[in-house]
Amino acid sequence: MGGYSTIDTATGREAPAHVSEERVKAVFTEIAEQYEQFNHASSFGQDRRWLERLVGLANITGTSRVLDVAGGTGEVTFAICRLRHPAHIMLTDYTPAMLEVAERRIQAGENRSVPVDTMVVDAQDMPFDDDSFDVVTMAYGIRNIPDRPRALREIARVLKPGGTVAILEFSTPPLLPCRLFYRAYLKWGIPAWGEHFTGKRDDFVYLSQSIQAFPRQQEFAQMMASCGFQDVKYENLSFGAVAIHTATAC
Ligand SMILES: C[S@@+](CC[C@H](N)C(=O)[O-])C[C@H]1O[C@@H](n2cnc3c(N)ncnc32)[C@H](O)[C@@H]1O
Incomplete structure (x- = not known):
């Protein structure tokens, strides 16, 4: 089990799972329609570059069956369709409102004829058989999950x-000046962008808190290694403001 327990994802402290689960569904239901605009603006356009690197590191080929966990409005899924054209993508998320945006994007042809199915799924308890997928991707999802080891074991x-x-996932810049700047941006910048696009400042205060409460790169790598993965590696992007962890299932 790795010694972890259910946490409040805003603080990292132990709490019943429903505290985080109810909040995350409420937050992403409220902001689903403006989510992509917010992401693009608040990352100063870096989100596309981060996604492309994620796709580049994910070992996806034309025959891959891919599971996108906490896939939301489909940002990762459609980047994969654009860059790799795999055999199939199962796009899953916990919040139906996020998937509704993704479904409209499929109808608009953003899947570029790649077969994409959507399903409401809790990453901590997935309705798929063992050994079903070649690749699993997840962007900005694991931070919102109260039992992360359980979700990682499900992925494995x-x-x-x-x-x-x-x-x-958002992470912690190793260099102190970058870290101080990033903390200030999380405290004031992210809620301000959120209020600008959605009028829901509190939802973005939560997002900032959850980023600051998320384990650092090495600690998260250790969590992955204790949950059924080998060859765990990570790569920092934008001075470590985000990191991509990769691994293979045992
Ligand atoms: C910040 S969004 C990221 C969406 C997408 N991956 C992207 O890159 O834009 C986080 C998503 O995680 C989803 N989520 C939170 N808890 C989850 C859980 N337990 N299982 C599956 N998805 C979850 C939320 O509903 C939300 O859509």
């Missing part, structure tokens, strides 16, 4: 042995 279970997981 549904991946084929030797399959790749690639997880993009």
Whole structure:
């Protein structure tokens, strides 16, 4: 089990799972329609570059069956369609309102004829058979999950042995000046962008808190290694403001 317990994802402290689960569904239901605009503006356009690197590290080929966990409005899924054209993508998320945006994007042809199915799924308890997928991707999802080891074990279970997981998440810049700047941006910048696009400042205060409460790169790598993965590596992007962890399922 790795000694972890259910946490409040805003603080990292132990709490019943429903505290985080109810909040995350409420937050992403409220901001689903403006989510992509917010992401693009608040990252100063870097989100596209981060996604492309995630896709590049995920070992996706034309025959891959891919699971996108906490896939939201489909940002990762459609980047994969654009850059790799795999055999199939299962796009899953906990919040139906986020998937509704993704479904409109499929109808608009953003899947570029790649077969994409959507399903409401809790990453901590997935309805897929063991060894179902070649690749699992997750961007900005694991931070919102109260039992992260359980979600990671689920990912390891549904991946084929030797399959790749690639997880993009906000992280902690190792250099002190970058870290101080980033903390200030999280405290004032992110809620301000959020208020500008959605009028829901509190939802973005939560996002900032959850980023600051998320484990550092090395600690998260250790969590992955204790949950059924080998060859765990990470790569910092934008001075470590985000990191991509990759690993293979045992
Ligand atoms: C910041 S969004 C990221 C969406 C997308 N991956 C992207 O790159 O834009 C986080 C997503 O995680 C989802 N999520 C939170 N908890 C989850 C859980 N337990 N299982 C599956 N998805 C979850 C939320 O509903 C939300 O859509």
